[in-house]
Every structure is written in structure tokens, then in C-alpha cells.
Amino acid sequence: MCKSRRRDDSYSSTEWSESITLSASNKPRATLTAGTTIIPVGGSVTLTCSVQSSDGWKYEWFRRIQRTSEGQIRGQQNRDIRVSEGGIYSCRGTRGNPVYYTDRSDDVTIEITFSSKVVVKQRPNWPQIFSGETITLTCEVQEGGETTEWEYKWRGPRTPTQWTHYSGWIFSVSESSSEDYMCKSRRRDDSYSSTEWSESITLSVSNKPRATLTAGTTIIPVGGSVTLTCTVQSSDGWKYEWFRRTQRTYEGQIRGQQNRDIRVSQGGIYRCRGTRGNPVYYTDISYDVTIEITFSNKVVVKQRPNWPQIFRGETITLTCEVQEGGKTTEWEYKWRGPRTLTQWTHNNDVTFSVSESSSGDYMCKSRRRDDSYSSTEWSESFTLSVSSLNKPTVTLQPSWIQIYSGETVTVRCEIQGGEGAQWRYEWRTAKLNTPPTSNEYRIIRTTESDSGGYSCRGRRDNFFSEWSDTITLTVSYKARPVLTVSPSWLSPGASVTLNCEVEHPSAGWHIYWYKAVPDLSEKSSSYELLPDGNRTANNSYIIHGQTHTAGYACRAGRGDPEYHTDHSQPKFVWSADVHSAASLTVSPDRVQHFTSDSVSLTCEGKFAEWRVRKFSEDGRLYSDCRRMTGSTCNINTSKSDIAVYWCESGSGEFSSAVNITVHDDGNGPILVSPVHPVTEGASVSLSCSLRTQKILSNVFFYHNDKLIENDPRGELKISAVSKSDEGFYKCQYSGRESAQSWMSVKDSGFISPMTTTNHVVNQSEIHKHNCLDHGAGEIHDVTYSVIQLKHVGKKRKRHKSQEHTIYSEVKVGVEEKSSPAASNEELYSEVRLESSLEDIPTYAEINRHNKAKAKENQEDSPTYAQVNRHNKRASKNNQRH
Known part of the structure; x- marks a missing residue:
């Protein structure tokens, strides 16, 4: 602000002016x-x-x-x-x-x-530049620029250059040199007057190349040639250098060859490279190309051993053989297999242990040792097929679970999958000193020492299969079947079933059935084959109409040659029937005895030699009596004498059987009952006895555990015995009971016929055979034959089938007198006729003549034979048995 006053009046002034604001800044830059x-x-x-x-x-x-x-x-x-x-x-x-x-x-x-145009030029002007090459870029001023002195400036991949008097730019390129290049020029006397920048030239730099060598073929015949071509991809201006070497010479340049293609006739290893420019630029050298000269000799691959089937783990040799004069030349060999190519070797064979991966084609070729690049062609391929070999197995023939001493067994080694191979076999067993080399061998008449483990393996040359698993052969002592009979005690005329059991019955057994024939000289029995008892398939055999005591045995056979077991222990069917040719009497005549009683068993009949046999309570069979006097066996009874007793004659006859029981209760009673069956209609008395008192009174009797009468008595008398009286009896005295004994009642009629049946299902004809030992001292001959009567007349009206029995006297002619014991003997043999109308057993008269002398008073006894008639038109399904 400001104010003023007059100079002549110091005290007169204006007011302060309005303020003005001054803003001062830093010194400016234009x-x-x-x-x-x-x-x-x-x-x-x-x-x-x-x-x-x-x-x-x-x-x-x-x-x-x-x-x-x-x-x-x-x-x-x-x-x-x-x-x-x-x-x-x-x-x-x-x-x-x-x-x-x-x-x-x-x-x-x-x-x-300036208006003058500037261009960049490349020397050499190749379209493809490689890292390491030297090039020159030139900046040229066109349209009158030749008369002016210029200087030049460049703009490249990284930075512009300074002004220079040289129009050319020389440098060695790398991949980083790839870029656009420009230049401009100016007069040397005017630094601020220049041309415009030239159009850019693009420089493309590639990695250093490798020359590529190709051949029309790498294998040429003797006297032939091949063209080799050397190229550098996608580029120009190249010349080529060629090189050759062998395994025995250093590499050398082929002089006078700079062309892209050359023709050669020598084997060897060839290489090439490209050259161009000044200074000379070299490409990388090409990969090797091997040129081989092939001979005309044929090459074949052979296998040793030449087995058609090769197994994993075997060692084989493949041999490369040069044929057609190749034997006079020293060769070396090369192999091509499934996985690899081998190097050249002087050995013409290759030996190796094969596996499944060895399967494939194999080829070989050969070349002379003094010329590495002259060789034969590859052989034809040899196909090797390698199989996986299974572990051998050992089998037994026959494959029975149990083998018995004396049987023949074949042990066989089998290699599944290797059937076509020529194997030798090795066996591992404890017994064999010199094992066989075949795949099987027979053990004839095995013994228990043949028991043990058997294993095998196959062998071909030095190749062995695995050992098989061990199979165990168990040879047991000679088999002996067990015979059972049912029932053991006969009712007259009942059927008897024999069962022969062998251990492992399904193992191919056939059964032989025998009748036991007493043999007093050996204190044993001999055996006669029963009718149809030869080699049956079933293990059961039925005998019909058995009437008296008899012994039976069986044995089994199997295999080829057939092996036979021992005979079974004989088993007996006991009959109390007294009509046998031999008889047994007991004195005292009762079943029950006290210990230390004297009991006599006497064999009776018209035979000179006897023995008393017993079957004890513990199942043991005794062949002789401890005290035998003549035909009498004397026993001082003990508990061990509880048994079934019977007589056997020297000519093979059996007596009826008796049951003897022994009791050691000194204060208890025993039942006095007959040892033999009582004939129906006869009388019998039962009593009760103590050791100290033979006859007791006040006795109660029981039949099948039922009290017979409430009143005690001294004895039980049955005046006319009937079948209903058969059963178990016991007595009671003073509150003490005896043991019970069975009293058997036999029919008063004829003796039922005995027949045998081989138990075979669906057999068209069931043969029934007479029992040969039911006569009382028969010494005449009896001949049996099957008689078939067939209806051949006119057809009749069919009636309901009925069975009738017609008897006609059968006379037995005897040349000499017979004994009274043989008189009135009645023999029956059944022959069945089968008819579509009716079954009518017909009995015809048969005259039997004795060829030898008989005892006095022997009379003719009628023999009846039942004849079965068969209708010719009857089917097998209508037959009745």
C-alpha cells in the first residue's frame, strides 16, 4: 500500500491506498x-x-x-x-x-x-544363417550417393551404433543376432543433414546344423556301388567334405570330392560335413553310415539240441553256419535276437539258458575277419519257442488207497506240457538202488519194504525239471477179508446171507465164496468154491434152505495179474438139527452147567476120525479138544468153556451144534433144558438144579420173561411141543433166578431143501444148488442137472398163476445092503418151472444107484426133484424166483 503528501506540507497526506499483492516465483526456464x-x-x-x-x-x-x-x-x-x-x-x-x-x-x-534412399544388403545373401557364421551388412546410398562422402549409422537388435565412415558391418552371428537391422547416412561435412532410416532387413539365425548322410542302400553286392548324399537342411551355398574309415584304419578325407552326391563301391564307415563362406564355416559332421558288401554265401541258424519243444531253464546252443564254401574262410559272426543285437565275435555259436522272454526270432550273419565291411546277408529267422514246464506228477496204477503185499503196482511219472520231449527220468525213493530211467516201472509182488515216498523229475542232457511232489505208497500186510453170516443160528430151511468185507471195498475187488471142509490132519479147514461163487461183483451171497451146521469163507481178488487176499477166517452157521450125517451128544444133556462140572461131548456117526470144535464167547475158534478120547471130548468146565460146540468128521461132515454155558454162582440155580431142538409134537421136561441138589421143588418157570404158572412145581412138562413153545426159559428158586436158555422147536415134517443164490441184481436166471452134505452117510453118487420143460402146444386162455406141488416117488436103487441109519431117508431137490400160465412144480421119479458097497439094511429112500417149466414165449420179466 502507499500514501502521499505534499512536499511543502508534512502534515497533510492522503490515505493509504488499497493493498496490492506481489507473488515472486523461481527463475523460469524457457x-x-x-x-x-x-x-x-x-x-x-x-x-x-x-x-x-x-x-x-x-x-x-x-x-x-x-x-x-x-x-x-x-x-x-x-x-x-x-x-x-x-x-x-x-x-x-x-x-x-x-x-x-x-x-x-x-x-x-x-x-x-536428404531424398536419397538407403538400403541394407547382406553378404553372403543366404536365406538361412547359422550360429557361428560371419556375415557382412552393407549400407548403400542410392540415387547419386556415389559422389558424396558419407558416414553411416546402424540400428540393430540391442542399440544404435555411432556414426562411422564404413558402410559395411561385419560380425559373427549367434541366436541372439536374430532381429531387424536398419541404417542411415549423412554427409561428412554436415552432421545435421542425413538420409532417412533404411527399410529393415530381418536376420534369422539358426543353431549350427548337422549334415545328413543318406545312402540308397547300406548293403551292396560284390562289384556293386551305392550313391551317398550329404545335405544341410533348408540352406544354400554349401560344399561338402567326405570321410571314410574302417575298424582297422583311421578316418581320412576323400580327396577331390566336394559334391553333394558321390558314388562308392568300398565297404566302410562314411561321414560328411558342409562348408561355406569366407572364412570357411563348417557344419557338424554327419552320423556314420556303414556300407557293407554282401557275399552270396547263404547263412543258416541251427539249434542244438534240436528238440521241438524247449522249456524254461534249459540250456541251448544256436549255431551260425556259412554254407557254399564257407568252411575255407575265417569268419566272424553277429546275432540278432528278440531283445538285442550282439557284437561281432569269432565264435559261431551262442549258448544260453532260456526263459519265456527268450521266445522269438533269431538271425545271424557272418563276415570275413580281414574285411569288416564285407559280410553275408542276414540268415532266415529261426523261431525259438520256450514253454513253461509244469512240475511232474507221480501217479500210482492202480490208484487204490491201500496196496497189499503181493500186489503189482505201476509207478508213473508224468510231465504235463512236456509230452513230446525225449526225457530220461530220475526217481527218488528209499528202496531203489538203481532207479529206472523210464517214466514208469512196475513193482511186481510188492512187499512192505516198498512203502515210502516216491518222487521223480525229468532230465534232458544237463537240464532237469523240478522234483515232483512226493506220493506215498503204503503197502500193508496181505489183506484178509472179514466174513459175517446172518443168522448165526438157523431155523430149519431159513436163508443164510454171507457178507464179505474188504478194507476200502470200492477199490476194484471181486469176491470168491467157499465152503469150509474140515481137514483134521492140519487142524484147520480146506476150501471148496461154492456154486456161482467165482469172482462175484457183489460182496453178499445168499444160501437158501440151509439145514445143518456149515462153515464158510471168502477171499477177494483184484488187479491184472490178479492179486488174491488170504481166505477170511471161516465163519459158521450153526444148526441144532439132529438129522445131520454126524451128531453130537452132551452128557449131562443140558445147556447150563456149573463150573468144574464134568461134561462129555461125544461125536456119533459112521466116521472113524473126529474132532470137536468150539467157538468161544470171545470170538475165538478152537480146532481141537484138550482131552479127546476116541470120539469123546471131556471137559472140566470153567468160564472159558462157554461156547458153541460141534463135531467135524475126517470126511468133512458137520454135526449139529450145541450151546454150552457155564455158571460160577455156587448158591444159584441153573436151568436143566435140552441142548438139541425139540421136535414139534414131542414131550419135554425142564427142571431147576443146584450144585448141591439135583432135583428141586417149589420152582417157578418163566417163558420169555413171563411167569408160566403161579404155583411152584418141581419140573415143567410140555407133553406136545409146538412152535409157540420156542423161546427163552429160566427158573426161579428161593428168590434166585437161573440164567435163561433158548429152547428150539423143529418141524416134524420134511427137511427143507437147501439152495444157494448169488446175490446179483437183474440176473435172468438164479441158480439154486443142493447142499451136498445133508445125507446120513451117503456114499452113492448124485448127479444134478438143470431141466427146462417148455410149453410148445397151442395157446391157452390165461389163468391166474397158482403154485401146486405134485410128488411122484423117486426111487434110489442100491446094489448092496445099507445100514438102518440110512433107511427112510428123504431127500428133496427143487427144480423150478416157469410158465406163462401157472407155476406147477412137478416131481419125477429118479432111480439112484449106489456104486459102492453100503452097510446092511440100507433101503431105497425117495428123492424129490422140483422141475421148473419155462414157457417159450414168456419174457424174462415174467419169471418168478
């Missing part, structure tokens, strides 16, 4: 701008100098070039000036008095461009 910094020859450009946000300025202008010092442009104070010269321009602002100067502006370079 700003120089140009419409363009590059102008053509003859052109001009406007330069503008300004000081920001202020007025009242005048301007000073300056220009310089590289070769002169800076000078002010006179007569120019305006903000804008127009210039047509190249150079470095700057400006500043001025104002006020004294004059105030702004800071100088930044430089602006104004360049004058």
Missing part, C-alpha cells in the same frame, strides 16, 4: 518446441520459445553445430521463428530494465533429410 525435428532439403520448420504463465517477454535465439561454437541469431526477438538449417537450437526470454534473463531452454536438434 521452453523450445518444434513442429518437427526432421525436415527435407529446402524445407523449414517453426520454432516456438515460451515462458510459462507470464507476459512481457522478448526472446533471444541461439544455434550451433558440432564443428562450430554457438552463436546468437541476430534480428530475431519474436516468440516464433522459422528456420531452414539443421543444427542445435536453444532460446531464452528477456524483459524489464534492467534486462531479466530466463534460464536457457533445452536443445532441440533440427535435422535435414
Whole structure:
């Protein structure tokens, strides 16, 4: 602010003026701008100098070039000036008095461009440049530029170069040299007058190449040749260098060969490389190409041993053979197999242990040892097939679980999958000293020492299969079947079933059935084969109409040759029937006895030799009596004498059997009952006895555990015995009971016929045979035959089938007198007729003549034979048995 006063009046003034604000800034810098910094020859450009946000300025202008010092442009104070010269321009602002100067502006370079065109050229001008090659880029000024002295500037991949007098740029390229290149030029006397930048030239640099060598074929015949070609991919200007070597020579350059293609007739290893440029640039050298000369000799692969089937683990040899004169040349060999190619070797064979992976095709070829690149062609392929060999198995034939001493056994070694191979076999067993080499051997008449483990393996040359698993052969002592009979005690005429059991009955056994015949000289029995008892398939055999005591045995056979077991222990069917040819009497005549009683068993009949046999309570069979006097066996009874007793004659006859029991209760009673069956209609008395008192009164009797009468008595009398009286009896005295004994009742009629039946299902005809030992001292001959009567007449009306029995006397003629014991003997033999109308047993008269002398008073006894008639038109299904 300000105020004023008159100079002559110090105390008179104006008021303060309104305030004015002054803002002072830092010293400014002028700003120089140009419409363009590059102008053509003859052109001009406007330069503008300004000081920001202020007025009242005048301007000073300056220009310089590289070769002169800076000078002010006179007569120019305006903000804008127009210039047509190249150079470095700057400006500043001025104002006020004294004059105030702004800071100088930044430089602006104004360049004058010539119209001359500049181009970049590449030498050598190859389309493909490789890392490591040396090239030259040249900057050429066209359209009259030849008369001017120029200098040059380059713009490349990384930075522009400085101005230089040389128009060419020489450098070794790498992958990083790949880029665009440009240049421009200027007159050497005018640094700010230049051409424009040339159009860019693109340089593409690839990795150093490798030459590629190809051959029309690598195998040529003797006298032939092949063309080799060396190339460098996608590039020009190459020359080529060629090289050859062998295994025995160093590599050498093939002189005089610079072409892309050459023709060679020598075997060897060839390589090449490309060259070009100056200085010379080399590609990487090519990979090897081996040229081989092939001989005409044929090569074949052979296998030793030449088995058609090869197994895993075997060792084989493959041999490479050169044919057609190859024997006079020293060769070396090479193999091609399923997995690899071998190196050359002097050995013409290869030996190896095979596995499944060895299966495949094998080939070989050969070459002379003095010429590594002259060889035969590959042989035809040889196919090797390797199989997996199963572990051998040992089998037994027959494959029965149990083998018995004396049987024949075949032990066989089988290798499944190796049937076509020529094996030798090794056996591992405890007994064999010199095992066989075949796959089987027979053990004839085995013994228990043959028992043990057997294993085997196959062998071909030095190859062995695995050992088989061990199979155990168990040889037992000679088998003996067990015979059972049912029932053991006969009712007259009942059927008897024999059962023969062998251990492991399903193992191929056939059964033989025998009748036991007493043999007093051996204190044993001999055996006669029963009718149809030869080699039956079933283990049961039925005998019909058995009437008296008899012994039976069986044995079994199997295999080829057939092995036979021992005979079974004889088993007996006991009959109390007294009509046998031999009889046994007991004194005292009772079943029950006290210990230490004296009992006599007497054999009766018309035979000179006797023995008494017993079957004890513990199942043991005794063949003789301890005290035998003549035909009488005397026993001082003990508990061990409880048994079934019977007599056997020297001619093989059996007596009826009796049951003897022994009791050691000194205070208890025993039952006095007959040892033999009582005939129906006869009378019998039963009593009770103590050791100290033979006859007791006040006795109660029981039949099948039922009290007979409430009143005690001395004895039980049955005046006329009937079948209902058969059963178990016991007595009771003073509250003590005896043991019970069985009383058997036999029919008073005829003796039933005895027949035998082989128990075979669906057999069309069941044969029934007479028992041969039911006569009382028969010494005449009896002949048996099957008689079939067939109806051949006219057809009749069918009636209901009925059975009738017609008897006609059968006379037995005797040349001499017979004994009374043989009189009135009635013999029956049944012969069945089968008819579609009715079954009518017919009995015909048969005259029997005795060929030898008989005892006195022997009378003719009628013998009846039942004859079975068969209708010719009757089917087997209508037959009745």
C-alpha cells in the first residue's frame, strides 16, 4: 500500500491506498518446441520459445553445430521463428530494465533429410544363417550417393551404433543376432543433414546344423556301388567334405570330392560335413553310415539240441553256419535276437539258458575277419519257442488207497506240457538202488519194504525239471477179508446171507465164496468154491434152505495179474438139527452147567476120525479138544468153556451144534433144558438144579420173561411141543433166578431143501444148488442137472398163476445092503418151472444107484426133484424166483 503528501506540507497526506499483492516465483526456464525435428532439403520448420504463465517477454535465439561454437541469431526477438538449417537450437526470454534473463531452454536438434534412399544388403545373401557364421551388412546410398562422402549409422537388435565412415558391418552371428537391422547416412561435412532410416532387413539365425548322410542302400553286392548324399537342411551355398574309415584304419578325407552326391563301391564307415563362406564355416559332421558288401554265401541258424519243444531253464546252443564254401574262410559272426543285437565275435555259436522272454526270432550273419565291411546277408529267422514246464506228477496204477503185499503196482511219472520231449527220468525213493530211467516201472509182488515216498523229475542232457511232489505208497500186510453170516443160528430151511468185507471195498475187488471142509490132519479147514461163487461183483451171497451146521469163507481178488487176499477166517452157521450125517451128544444133556462140572461131548456117526470144535464167547475158534478120547471130548468146565460146540468128521461132515454155558454162582440155580431142538409134537421136561441138589421143588418157570404158572412145581412138562413153545426159559428158586436158555422147536415134517443164490441184481436166471452134505452117510453118487420143460402146444386162455406141488416117488436103487441109519431117508431137490400160465412144480421119479458097497439094511429112500417149466414165449420179466 502507499500514501502521499505534499512536499511543502508534512502534515497533510492522503490515505493509504488499497493493498496490492506481489507473488515472486523461481527463475523460469524457457521452453523450445518444434513442429518437427526432421525436415527435407529446402524445407523449414517453426520454432516456438515460451515462458510459462507470464507476459512481457522478448526472446533471444541461439544455434550451433558440432564443428562450430554457438552463436546468437541476430534480428530475431519474436516468440516464433522459422528456420531452414539443421543444427542445435536453444532460446531464452528477456524483459524489464534492467534486462531479466530466463534460464536457457533445452536443445532441440533440427535435422535435414536428404531424398536419397538407403538400403541394407547382406553378404553372403543366404536365406538361412547359422550360429557361428560371419556375415557382412552393407549400407548403400542410392540415387547419386556415389559422389558424396558419407558416414553411416546402424540400428540393430540391442542399440544404435555411432556414426562411422564404413558402410559395411561385419560380425559373427549367434541366436541372439536374430532381429531387424536398419541404417542411415549423412554427409561428412554436415552432421545435421542425413538420409532417412533404411527399410529393415530381418536376420534369422539358426543353431549350427548337422549334415545328413543318406545312402540308397547300406548293403551292396560284390562289384556293386551305392550313391551317398550329404545335405544341410533348408540352406544354400554349401560344399561338402567326405570321410571314410574302417575298424582297422583311421578316418581320412576323400580327396577331390566336394559334391553333394558321390558314388562308392568300398565297404566302410562314411561321414560328411558342409562348408561355406569366407572364412570357411563348417557344419557338424554327419552320423556314420556303414556300407557293407554282401557275399552270396547263404547263412543258416541251427539249434542244438534240436528238440521241438524247449522249456524254461534249459540250456541251448544256436549255431551260425556259412554254407557254399564257407568252411575255407575265417569268419566272424553277429546275432540278432528278440531283445538285442550282439557284437561281432569269432565264435559261431551262442549258448544260453532260456526263459519265456527268450521266445522269438533269431538271425545271424557272418563276415570275413580281414574285411569288416564285407559280410553275408542276414540268415532266415529261426523261431525259438520256450514253454513253461509244469512240475511232474507221480501217479500210482492202480490208484487204490491201500496196496497189499503181493500186489503189482505201476509207478508213473508224468510231465504235463512236456509230452513230446525225449526225457530220461530220475526217481527218488528209499528202496531203489538203481532207479529206472523210464517214466514208469512196475513193482511186481510188492512187499512192505516198498512203502515210502516216491518222487521223480525229468532230465534232458544237463537240464532237469523240478522234483515232483512226493506220493506215498503204503503197502500193508496181505489183506484178509472179514466174513459175517446172518443168522448165526438157523431155523430149519431159513436163508443164510454171507457178507464179505474188504478194507476200502470200492477199490476194484471181486469176491470168491467157499465152503469150509474140515481137514483134521492140519487142524484147520480146506476150501471148496461154492456154486456161482467165482469172482462175484457183489460182496453178499445168499444160501437158501440151509439145514445143518456149515462153515464158510471168502477171499477177494483184484488187479491184472490178479492179486488174491488170504481166505477170511471161516465163519459158521450153526444148526441144532439132529438129522445131520454126524451128531453130537452132551452128557449131562443140558445147556447150563456149573463150573468144574464134568461134561462129555461125544461125536456119533459112521466116521472113524473126529474132532470137536468150539467157538468161544470171545470170538475165538478152537480146532481141537484138550482131552479127546476116541470120539469123546471131556471137559472140566470153567468160564472159558462157554461156547458153541460141534463135531467135524475126517470126511468133512458137520454135526449139529450145541450151546454150552457155564455158571460160577455156587448158591444159584441153573436151568436143566435140552441142548438139541425139540421136535414139534414131542414131550419135554425142564427142571431147576443146584450144585448141591439135583432135583428141586417149589420152582417157578418163566417163558420169555413171563411167569408160566403161579404155583411152584418141581419140573415143567410140555407133553406136545409146538412152535409157540420156542423161546427163552429160566427158573426161579428161593428168590434166585437161573440164567435163561433158548429152547428150539423143529418141524416134524420134511427137511427143507437147501439152495444157494448169488446175490446179483437183474440176473435172468438164479441158480439154486443142493447142499451136498445133508445125507446120513451117503456114499452113492448124485448127479444134478438143470431141466427146462417148455410149453410148445397151442395157446391157452390165461389163468391166474397158482403154485401146486405134485410128488411122484423117486426111487434110489442100491446094489448092496445099507445100514438102518440110512433107511427112510428123504431127500428133496427143487427144480423150478416157469410158465406163462401157472407155476406147477412137478416131481419125477429118479432111480439112484449106489456104486459102492453100503452097510446092511440100507433101503431105497425117495428123492424129490422140483422141475421148473419155462414157457417159450414168456419174457424174462415174467419169471418168478
